[in-house]
């Protein structure tokens with residue numbers, strides 16, 4: 001058995017601690033020049049007393065009068081039911097009940113150095129869904145095996161984000177009243193298939209096959225996401241599902257190619273060097289372990 005020394009354990013503990021709010025504690029808030037209030041790792045949990053904690057408030061003007069966004073807090077028309085299914089809007093968190101203080105939901109993971117909802121549409125949890133669509137890499141009708149690990153190489157459907165050019169899963173926000181399974185399928189269709197070669201006739205795409213394919217998925221992750229847009233009062237949560245095309249006869253047969261000005265989309269080979277947006281690399285690693293693929 002391999003020995004683990006104390007140094008390794010300390011390093012691991014430090015790494016794990018850093019994983020909380022690392023993305024959302026970078027100094028300036030995305031799409032703004034608002035600087036987050038500086039706090040140390042120890043000051044993140046709400047139950048740790050930080051008497052001088054006085055974060056700036058930021059609420060993007062973009063959100064005003066948008067049908068998909070909540071009204072400002074304090075608006076007399078806004079009577080949210082926190083921690084509940086509020087009409088069509090799911091205000092429940094995957095991490096259990098969150099605290100509401102002075103009419104504002106509190107980030108379940110702790111302080112972020114900024115209050116308000118930033119650029120997020122909803123106060124409290126903002127629900128997203130990330131489909132991880134995978135197939136085996138094939139050559140001459142055979143699975144490609146990596147000679148070092150002796151394991152087959154997995155590929156997943158990746159899109160290139162327009163804002164930061166980073167590769168990511170074709171995920172998106174769960175629309176009000178929509179089931180997560182529907183969001184996963186819609187996002188894949190919209191972001192990946194609609195971007196296929198313009199020459200391809202849409203009618204060639206067998207929608208029934210796609211619908212059936214998206215019925216069988218396995219849950220990879222459900223919960224809070226360490227996202228740069230998170231604030232003390234609004235945060236991202238996601239459900240990640242893996243849809244694996246074992247024989248490549250379903251969505252795996254589609255050649256993913258972006259049109260002229262469309263987003264880039266492709267089947268990306270998976271190994272330990274992939275560098276993806278936000279927590280997406282962790283989701284992929286979980287899928288790799290599950291399917292016993294090369295890493």
Ligand SMILES: *[C@@H]1O[C@H](CO)[C@@H](O)[C@H](O)[C@H]1NC(C)=O
Pocket residue numbers: 146147148149271295
């Ligand atoms: C196989 O995996 C090893 C180790 O991860 C890597 O260095 C190598 O480039 C891979 N081989 C091919 C042909 O991709």
